[in-house]
Amino acid sequence: MRGFAVPNEEQPRTAWLYQEFMTMRAEWMLLLFLSASGAAHASATRGFDVLHYDVALIPDIAGKQVAGTQAIQLRSEIAALTEVVLDSGKLKVSAISVQGRPQHFAQHEGKLQITLDHPLKRDAVATLQLTYTGSPPYGLEFAPERDEVYTIFSTSQWMPSVDAPDERATLRLSVTLPAGLLATGTGRALPVSTLADGRVEHRWQLDTPMPGYVYGFAAGRYQQAQARHAGIALRFLSAERSPEQLQAIFARTGGMLDFFAARAGLPYRGDYQQALVANTIGQEMAGLSLMSEAYGQEVLDDPDHVALIAHEAAHQWWGNRVTCAGWEHFWLNEAFANFMTAAYLQQSQGEAAYQAQVQRWRSRLEALRAKGADHALVYDSWSAPTGDDRAVVYQKGAYVLHLLRAELGEEVFWRGIRDYTRHHDGQSVVTADFQRAMEKSAGRSLQPFFAQWVYSAAP
Ligand SMILES: [Zn+2]
Structure with a gap:
């Protein structure tokens, strides 16, 4: 695996270049992810279509680990589907079953190869139940000093899934965290529930099928601010900024969404949330974008310094809704x-x-x-x-x-x-x-x- 170093030519020199640097660093990480996920073969026939992922994660922020259980509903697109291959990063899958029957599987070079005991006929639907753990090298970032955890691009590093951008599925995501954290995730927020031991389960439901690389969440000891723009609920989060500062940093979000909606000919759909996280990274997810705390400071220093906010907002149409097939x-x-x-x-x-x-x-x-x-x-x-x-x-x-x-x-x-x-x-x-x-x-x-x-x- 390559390191996360940014090429020297991308080092920041001015405030403007710094912003570019932030974008470029995120892009660099994305390309690492692309190269790790077999980019050139992304649109190869898989033999199945994932319909829905239902994922429950328990991150251990201090230990930088994650445990997960998952149900993957998929439909066969061939006469007899006997093998399902998913991307699974460096996760360790411990069990897979279909209707309670254990299934044979193997993991090799980031791929999870599952052999079904009963071939699945064309158009038949099966649900695979998976259990896994892992210490993702990237894709899921932990910042224990801020009690923070957030995702970056490589979805298969925290949930076995199809990385290829031509695979769209709905998602139900649950993340169980210590009490006192705020969280944001892809999709519609469902009510949180407090468990008997005091931990809190945060849940989201994504009802529109979307590519896996736009799934994600962020959670931390955040402050938040909210706004409404033309019927769109906006929410901003950060561990370092006051609600007033967050309102200032993201003051132009509504205008951006209006502009892109007009250029796209498509109104924005759903709510839009933006969070400032510990380390760099501009990332677009479905209805959610992450940027860094340092970038937030840049915008406070220069309110015109909004190109990265705009770039991620533009992806809500070009990238997330209209997605490159490979x-x-x-x-x-x-x-x-x-x-x-x-x-x-x-x-x-x-x-x-x-x-x-x-x-x-x-x-x-x-x-x-x-x-x-x-x-x-x-x-x-x-x-x-x-x-x-x-x-x-x-x-x-x-x-x-x-x-x-x-x-x-x-x-x-x-x-x-x-x-x-x-x-x-x-x-x-x-x-x-x-x-x-x-x-x-x-x-x-x-x-x-x-x-x-x-x-x-x-x-
Ligand atoms: Zn981008």
Whole structure:
């Protein structure tokens, strides 16, 4: 496994770069996760479709361990399903059963291979019951000094699941914690219950099928603030900030959601929560984003310093609702979040703020080209990603969206974005889906543009 070091070129120099650094560090961790989860084969046929996960976790924050039980409901997509392969990180699975019958299983290189005793016919549904423990090396972060635990990207490090982004399922998540902690998680919060021993069980239900990498939670000795914006309940949490500071840090959230909803042609759905956690990391989850306490301080120091908040909010549409079908189309998540952030800054802070972003993307692309590190946006070699590979997807990708906007003009471009987003809401997409939507809006082929900018190194 590779370490979590951030390449030197990403070290912060100014406040602005620091924010970029925060984003890049999160991205670095995500790419570690992608490479660990067999990115290139993400959309291979699995033979089954996961319908629902029901997970109960007991984190031991001081011991940096987790114990879990889980029910996975899946449907066979082949004539006789005899083998189910899940991602399970470094978790140790101790038992698996179906209707009380123990099932044979093996774990190898992050995969959990289950052999069913009775083959499952096409369209038949079975529920696997799993018991496991683990000390996740990443994916589940513990900060004992803050009584805090939170997830980062690698869902299979804390619940056996399918990491591939084309697998969508509903989720019921329970996390049992010491009394006195506040928690936030993906989905609708259900009432908490206090156990006989004083611990508290926090529960959430995600009713819309979502990819596993957007599942998660955060819990700690938080303070919180709440707000309402156009019917959306907003909640902000932090261990270090007062409710007044949290209101200041996240004051622009409602405006961001309005902006992205208008560009997507889709209203925001559900509540939106944001938490500041111990260490770096910007991460989007379903209805929930995590950023670092240090980033919160940056926003307090400069209220315009909201690009990371906007980036994660944009993912609620581009990434979470319209999701790349395989990691080779990852630019559909990340370049979109970066580009939409710049578009939001253009609207809220003016043209110069947008052009500053464009200039940074262009400079990064020029640097990539100068060293021969540029390549196509559709990219499947995530087995050992470099900072340059990341920059292609995140920065060059955003720049290409900017160029497409310039090529098509405001009306055609934004109509295409709206049509693409609305048409594929709740779906997994490939780059051809995006091209098709933009061509429909333009009323002409965009093959030359896509061949030049998306499917090959920049000219
Ligand atoms: Zn992102």
